[in-house]
Amino acid sequence: MQRWRICEEDKISRLPDEILSHILSFLTTKKAVRTSLLSKRWTDLWQSCHIIDFTDIQVYCNRTNRRFNKLVESVLATAGSRNINTFLLEILYGHPHFAYKVSFRNVVKWVNKIVLQNELKNLCLHLDVDEYDDEDNNEDEHFLPKLPNCIFTCKTLVSLDLRRFRVKGFSFSSDGFGFPSLKTLHLDDIKFPRGRDFLLLLSGCPILEDLKLFQVYLECWFNESVILKEFESLSLPKLIRTYIIESLCDILPLKALATSKSLCLDTLQHHLAFKAQAQTQVPSDDIPIFYNLTHLKLHNSWDLVVRVLHHCPKLQNIELFEDMYGARGNGDDNEESCEELEFVPQCLLSHLRSCTIQNLGRLERDLILPMYILKNARVLQTMKIKIWYRSEQSEIERKFSLCSKASASCQLLFYASFVNV
Numbered sequence: 001m002q003r004w005r006i007c008e009e010d011k012i013s014r015l016p017d018e019i020l021s022h023i024l025s026f027l028t029t030k031k032a033v034r035t036s037l038l039s040k041r042w043t044d045l046w047q048s049c050h051i052i053d054f055t056d057i058q059v060y061c062n063r064t065n066r067r068f069n070k071l072v073e074s075v076l077a078t079a080g081s082r083n084i085n086t087f088l089l090e091i092l093y094g095h096p097h098f099a100y101k102v103s104f105r106n107v108v109k110w111v112n113k114i115v116l117q118n119e120l121k122n123l124c125l126h127l128d129v130d131e132y133d134d135e136d137n138n139e140d141e142h143f144l145p146k147l148p149n150c151i152f153t154c155k156t157l158v159s160l161d162l163r164r165f166r167v168k169g170f171s172f173s174s175d176g177f178g179f180p181s182l183k184t185l186h187l188d189d190i191k192f193p194r195g196r197d198f199l200l201l202l203s204g205c206p207i208l209e210d211l212k213l214f215q216v217y218l219e220c221w222f223n224e225s226v227i228l229k230e231f232e233s234l235s236l237p238k239l240i241r242t243y244i245i246e247s248l249c250d251i252l253p254l255k256a257l258a259t260s261k262s263l264c265l266d267t268l269q270h271h272l273a274f275k276a277q278a279q280t281q282v283p284s285d286d287i288p289i290f291y292n293l294t295h296l297k298l299h300n301s302w303d304l305v306v307r308v309l310h311h312c313p314k315l316q317n318i319e320l321f322e323d324m325y326g327a328r329g330n331g332d333d334n335e336e337s338c339e340e341l342e343f344v345p346q347c348l349l350s351h352l353r354s355c356t357i358q359n360l361g362r363l364e365r366d367l368i369l370p371m372y373i374l375k376n377a378r379v380l381q382t383m384k385i386k387i388w389y390r391s392e393q394s395e396i397e398r399k400f401s402l403c404s405k406a407s408a409s410c411q412l413l414f415y416a417s418f419v420n421v
Contacts, residue, residue, distance in 0.1 A: 013041050021048040028053045029075055047078045051086040052114070055124075059103070060094030069106055076113055084118040087111075090126040099129045104145040111148045119156040121181075126163040126188075144191055152177065152201075159184040166191040166219075172200035179205045183238075186212040193219045195251040199231045202256070209240045211257075216247040240292075245299060258288035264297035267304050287311055297321065305369055309345035316347075319356040320369070348376045348406075356384045359417065360396065367396070371403045380407040390416035 012020075024032045024046055032046040032053075052075060059065045068091075089107065093099035107127065114120060127145065147165035151157075152172070158181050167190065171177075179185075182205045192198040195218050202208070234256045242257050243264040257263060293312045298305055299321040309315065355377065357370045374383060385400075387393050393416050400412055 013039065017045065017048065020045050025049050025051045028055055030054070030071065033071070033075070048082065050082060050084055051088070052076075052079065052084055053086070053088045055088050055090040057089075057091045058094065059091060059098050062098075065098050065102060069103070072106075072110060076110060079114065079117065084114055085120060086122040087114045087120060088122075088124040090124065090128075092128045092130065094130050096129050099127065100143070100145070107145070108148045112150050115148070115150045115154050120154055121156055122159040123151065123154070123157060124159075124161040125165070126161070128164060144189070147190075155180055157182050161186040162190055163188040164190075167197065168193060170197075172197050172204065177204055180207070182208060184208075184210040186210075187216050188212075188214045190215075191217045191219060196231075199234060199251065202236065202252070203231070203234055205236070207238045208236050209238050211236070211239060211241070212243040213247045214243070214245050255288045258290055259292055260290060261292045262295040263290065263293055264299075266299040267308075289313070290315075306345065306372070309347055310343070313346045314351050316351050317354040318352065318373075319358065321358040344376045348373065349378055351379065352377045353379055353381045355380060355382070356386075358386045360385050360387050361392075367399060371400070374400070374403055374405050374410070374412075376406050377410070378406045380405075380410045382411050382413065384413045384415075387414060387416045392416075 015023075020042075024035065027035075029046075029049075029052050032049060035046060036043045054068075054072065057068060059068060089110070091103070091107075093103065104127070107125070111123075111125065115123075125147075144164055144166040146168050147162065149170040151160070152170050155178065157179055160179070160182060161184070173196075177200075185202075185205060185208055192201075198216070198218065202211075231251075232253055232255075234253050236256050237259060239257060239259045241262045242260045244252070245264065245266045247266070257265075287307075288311065290312045291314065294314060294316045296308075296312060296315055296317070297319040298308065305320060309318075352373070355370070355373055360366055360370065370383065370385065374380070385396070387396055393414055397412075397414055
């Protein structure tokens with residue numbers, strides 16, 4: 001009988017408050033608050049957490065909107081007694097009305113309170129709206145909410161992750177601006193007034209390690225070339241991981257990314273710059289040497305790939321993406337055959353081990369690059385090829401079977417995106 005009682009003991013509740021608080025920090029705030037119902041011992045434990053985590057929140061009606069706002073207000077009311085170092089807010093609004101007319105002003109109020117009262121280290125704000133068609137919807141409602149400017153005064157931030165905002169009304173050139181501790185910056189669906197503001201933001205992040213830009217736009221981007229010359233020497237010396245896709249960031253100097261170990265780049269935005277460089281015979285050292293780069297992802301313009309490879313001497317893994325437009329809509333930009341190049345990139349001769357080709361077409365020009373890599377990559381272990389249509393797979397496999405391989409141990413793997421043409 002005594003042995004049975006020992007087994008039934010609540011061993012978790014006997015742990016010190018510090019450990020229990022640490023365990024609760026791995027839960028969302030909604031779940032952590034619910035633990036207060038377990039017993040008197042747990043009533044106030046959630047209030048000792050230094051993290052406020054409202055992620056995976058869905059608001060679809062007035063009732064859920066009111067309940068969620070009330071919960072956030074009650075949690076923030078207790079924040080004054082503890083130092084909050086992490087604030088995570090990810091909300092999906094099921095109707096634009098709840099977002100634009102009701103909730104966005106609450107979000108601004110919450111962020112202002114958290115930022116001004118705490119030495120915040122990690123901030124994540126993701127606001128998504130289900131923009132379904134509705135006759136009652138007013139088109140004026142469909143806009144990006146203004147980002148609370150207090151964020152740019154928070155010098156303790158280590159990580160900043162923002163989705164669906166516009167930046168307005170803040171002077172990045174003001175004295176004292178900067179994120180001296182920021183290591184991670186993720187921007188998704190963010191609009192800046194001018195390219196200069198965007199570059200001033202980056203120049204204020206001297207120890208940035210992780211940069212992700214997806215759908216970053218500029219409200220005004222005409223006639224920026226003269227103004228942006230001052231940023232030609234922009235440097236991000238600690239940068240390790242870079243991801244830039246579907247963003248009007250061709251104004252960002254490639255030299256600023258030179259220290260990256262992992263790089264994902266939408267080369268479509270840089271295509272004209274590279275092309276102009278070739279026509280004007282600009283010295284090749286204007287393109288940086290990526291001495292640390294081991295993982296590379298390139299989207300769109302395959303015309304630039306071999307040229308980029310010449311600047312990645314230690315590259316081990318490459319992933320190439322070609323969408324339907326890029327693969328079959330740029331016939332006029334037919335580049336010099338890879339086979340005719342005089343010098344093979346150093347990474348193909350000694351380092352490249354893995355190559356993935358996404359969305360390969362059956363046209364002859366589509367096969368030039370992967371076959372060139374196969375013929376010259378001496379230590380290549382795997383080449384994975386994703387084909388647009390299964391009906392093209394057998395023909396493409398046949399052509400690759402006739403291609404010579406520099407690495408006898410290289411495995412060729414094929415798979416298709418679609419069954420039928």
